[in-house]
Amino acid sequence: MDRTAALPPHAFTLDEASAAGFNARTVQRLAADGRLERLAHGLYQRPETATYDTDLYSAATRAPDATLCLTSALAHHALIDAIPARIGLALPRGTRRPATAGTISWHLFDAETFTVGRTTTQITGTSAVVGLYSAERSIVDAFRLRGVVGYETGIEALRTWLRRRGSTPAALLSVARALPRAQGPLREALTYLT
Known part of the structure; x- marks a missing residue:
């Protein structure tokens, strides 16, 4: 045996x-x-x-604050059609990024706003959890960091989100107020799409 x-x-x-x-x-x-x-x-x-996703599991166990963000979070919430080539994980600024071999892309977010819209989700096939930004926070981040993810990504996610029952622009704007550089581009896109 x-x-x-x-x-x-x-x-x-x-x-x-x-x-x-x-x-x-x-x-x-x-x-x-x-x-x-x-x-x-x-x-x-x-x-x-x-x-299961061994890269995600390894990163989440080595960095308990690791949070799925940007295109990875948008894909998790089924707001974009793209399948990200790398797993986007955020850590609070000032946190040491763990050495990981694999498909992890680390992002450092402001420590004061790091928990805005943050929840957790279980890593499929394991008992471990990883942080996950809400759909609203992920859309706001896509507009706030459009230079990183591309402007079209935020538009696609916003368009998909607006089609969902119960989705209101007020919920997005509430999250955007807590994050710098997000309100202007988001308001412009909402005006265009609604």
């Missing part, structure tokens, strides 16, 4: 491996033999259990 079955079915740390009866040297040997996959420093998984 394969002893690695005693390890968690999701990515795990060396402490979690120790709780399952595996010391650090054994875990490193199993990784060198190809029976475990090393995702990041001190983070491993069984290859047959990788049914």
Whole structure:
């Protein structure tokens, strides 16, 4: 019987491996033999259990404040058709970005407004959670940071959002008031689309 079955079915740390009866040297040997996959420093998984986004899981476990933002959040809320090539994650300005190998694009947002519209969502296939900006915050950010995501992205997201039942411009403008440089472009787009 394969002893690695005693390890968690999701990515795990060396402490979690120790709780399952595996010391650090054994875990490193199993990784060198190809029976475990090393995702990041001190983070491993069984290859047959990788049914989730390992880059997102690794980033979220290494940076608990990490929050899906910009095109990643817009795609999560089904407000744009594009599938982002990289996972956009925000951290409060002043926070150290963890070293991640993979498709993560880190963004630093003002610490005072970082939590505006922030919730959490479970990472599919794991028990871990990652931060997620609300649809309204994501649209406002798309206008506020249009130089990063492209002006058309905000327009597409806003158009899709306005078609949804219960979506009101007042909700967007309420979020925009808390974030600098967002109100002007958002008001202009709302005037054009409504």
